[in-house]
Amino acid sequence: MDYQHLGDESGLVIKQNYRPAVRACLLLLITVSPNGYIQAQPTAESAPNRVVAPLYQESLRPQFHFSARQWTLTKLNPMIRPDPPHGGEQGWINDPNGLVYYKGEWHLFANGAGSYWVHAISKDLLHWKELPPKLHRDPILGNTASGSAVVDWHNTSGFGTAKEKALLAFFTGWKEKVQCMAYSTDRGRSWTKYAMNPILRHADRDPKVFWYEPESKWVMIVYGPPGRSYIFFESKDLRNWKKLSTFPDMFECPDIFQLPLDGDKQQMKWVLSDGNGSYVIGQFDGTTFHTEQEKEALDYGFNFYATQTWSDVPKRDGRCIQMAWMRGGKYPDMPFNQQLTFPCVLSLRSIQDKMILCRYPIEEITQLYKKEHEWENIEVGNGNTLLSGIKGDLFDIEIEFDPAESDALGFKIHGHDVQYTTKTEKVVSRRTHPMPVKLNNGLIHLRILVDRTSIEVYCNHGAITGANCILPIPAGPPPQLYINGGNASIKSLKVRELKSIWPK
Template sequence: MNAVLVYVSGVFHLFYQHNPHADMPGNLSWGHATSPDLIHWTEHPVALPARESHVIYSGSVVTDGHNTSGLKSGEQPPLVALYTGHTDRHPARQHLDKQHHEAQYLAYSADGGHTWQYGGETAVLDLDKADFRDPKVFWDGQRSRWVMLVVHPDERQVEFYSSPNLQVWKPLSTFGPAGQVEGIWEMPEFFALPDPQGVDRWVLKVDFNPGGLYGGSGAQYWVGDFDGTTFTPLTSSQTLDFGPDFYAALSWSDLPGRRVWLAWMNNWAYAAMIPTAPWRGTFTVPRELSLGPELQLIQRPVKELEALREASVPILPPQDQKMYPLSVTHAHELRLQVETHGGAELHLEFLSAEGVEAQVTLSASEVSVTRPDAHLEVPGFGGTHRAPRRDGQPQYDMHLLLDLGSLELFGCNGQISLTDLLLPAAPIETLRISAHTGASVISGQLYQLRSIWERK
């Protein structure tokens, strides 16, 4: 499920909602993994186990470099986690229709994130609400204080708070309802990025369920200004990813010089039915973020992934169609420069012994991914997922990552992204590229990728 990310002394930490005892929601805790390079990951013991009084929902981890919390007990600055504690049946709500309760709690680590202590049974922010969750915390250096966003799901609102010490919080402002309000809101994210003129703008992202483009869950964002109290959008709500399986994206806290995030690759419409074992659910590849000329969010796979490239073959311009063999045990990366005019289309079909397992169509007006209905019972899984092009250019790039059970596509220099889980009836073993009505490949390269579990 969704991740909580922090960068500490050259190490990427990934905490994630996790049931240590089953592959279904329940007993929610924070699992823990670390990486030196965003590629190779080491699993660690559960960081925050479910408590007797509440389970552990999403939140944030930050480095308290100034020890504002007073929780430092060694040479290292403390890591502080702010998380939502969820209680199914709260004694004070037994007379209400909604008997569950959510509030924001604190935990901390004195050894760089490997062992944790809870900050007592008392919440640091409690509005006595059933649904009030997913704190996003960051240090506002200009004003020397902490800022936290927490979502009010049913009201479709994000509320801003400030604190001098991560433990006492006062309200600042509220954003919403706005944009997509069909479903409840969850998982806010908020950070600054420079626009093409070098002016810092703020990106506010929020997820929703239902109301996604293809049913189930989805995500939207705004770009605007933040004066330390209020977020003022300069854009309307924009779609974050045009595939069905990109949810709960969060970025690494305290990562200097760049903004990188990843998301839960799943959809609430069928998350509990994905027929995988012994795990259920996965994350996208990490993505580097920037802002485009129209204040759109640009997403590109991080450069670190290039270290996994092994064998490669050039993709030649197809006069009709060409076939390229794929390894059934490896992931692949495909880079293309294509040209499409008018109604021209370039089709990429990913084939198994059972037939077409996914098709990508590139045209002058859109990029699309089509996946068949799952061979196992996963209602709503099949369909075509479309991303409109806004650049209007006949030539553009496409960057595709194909794993054994997923497809992540980035187009038009990262202006377009589509994220799709795949449930192939048999392993994908062939790529077929065919041109229609004058579409063409200008240049391209197909890479086989080494497994992240293999070390050089």
């Protein structure tokens, strides 16, 4: 058996060549020996020979969206195991969990389909260092399902030390669908499950825990019966919980946060969102959520689920930042599976007599700009070659235009369309539900983030969005701008080529 010494940050499938007459090949599983060497272990698989590039350089690896790595083996097409013990194989990622900020680090936890929580840290919300998985499944609680995390600033748990506040993670123990707690006193590097788990036996799942300052207490929201509901609980010590109220017609992955309406801190609103990001707006009085506006959709894409916002963001930052799972993406023959959305800032704006939750990429993305192409105040028609000199596969595209005499204005990107149609006043991005977009002072504004395997569209500064996964055309053409019908008037067009967030 061949051996190859690899660094901790490498990922590789070692290729074994066979005579052309032999059609079957061996998929090589890699395990790490105690001395740091990699042993390739062949398992039969009827497929062509494959080689996986070094970690983060795989052909379909998202280059500025987070996706998970493998640690003790390399296996193509990791999946959720259909047979017990159910759970994700290494390299799988789904729901963002436990997004929390502490001491200069943005912690990103995400579900490994119950096997464990994926864990990564960042100083800037762009460049992520993935750490070994946390909160592995165990025989008593079963799989570690989704949840949330907070900083225990007042040491109500008693787990804090003289040097460090305790980070607390809340998750569902899947065996009996009970709510559990774990803690860390070394800035999230190691975690201990609370010895007296569960802390709450109410089924079903996805505990969201937050500190309610007016009453100096913790509030937990759990998805579960009756029907599809969110159930609110309170606690002073995180061990004894009292039921407060029930909010109906919500499904999985609860989140709740406050935002000022139109930036006015005298008009603070609470936003309660469910698994697909749809949301209601109102007031929370510490016991009950009171609705002021009916549920609205947040994202119109086909790959957007399990939203969560960061907790404990410093006041000097002040942003409400959200990520979601781009559920259902395809990554054939890769040693990873699934990705998360790009981090977005949330804001609450008054639009056409409604309060609308808006999503827009974090400003840190400017650190990734490699080269910028810019045009202003131009008339563009069918057959233009405006973008012909642009290269690469990672882009931040921003355009503001007057449709004028055009029937449609669109971009062809990696073989997929993002198009505004004048007659319908709607934007379609690949498979999104049509996004209704009205002229704002006679103009349409689109922002399009393009990664190797995803296109995210933000219409009119994030008033409506669409997140979609794609499979690119290998060695396909650069982005193309097309106009159907008469000319369109472009006030501003910027195409920024982006750098990868991953180390080479």
